[in-house]
Amino acid sequence: MVKEVTLAGQSSKTLTFEVSNLAAGKHKVEIAGLSEQFSVVRVITPPEEAGVNWPVIDLGVGATIIAGVLGLYFITRRSHQI
Numbered sequence: 001m002v003k004e005v006t007l008a009g010q011s012s013k014t015l016t017f018e019v020s021n022l023a024a025g026k027h028k029v030e031i032a033g034l035s036e037q038f039s040v041v042r043v044i045t046p047p048e049e050a051g052v053n054w055p056v057i058d059l060g061v062g063a064t065i066i067a068g069v070l071g072l073y074f075i076t077r078r079s080h081q082i
Contacts, residue, residue, distance in 0.1 A: 022040045023040065024040050024041060024042060025039065025040060026038070026039050027039070027040065
């Protein structure tokens with residue numbers, strides 16, 4: 001990827017960049033005619049982020065609602081029998 005930045009005389013600008021998904025091997029960075037080479041020895045893949053297990057949450061909420069409805073049903077039924 002190449003991105004050109006032009007500056008007027010006596011001016012400065014801070015540039016920030018992030019490099020990701022580099023294969024193992026040698027890579028070259030060049031800025032203003034100055035270049036440097038670096039090596040990636042081993043690529044480490046970060047673990048996948050822990051996501052929310054929605055099916056388990058849905059089952060838990062559903063079971064809670066069903067238990068609440070059944071509880072209300074039995075309580076009202078019992079109070080009518082007395």
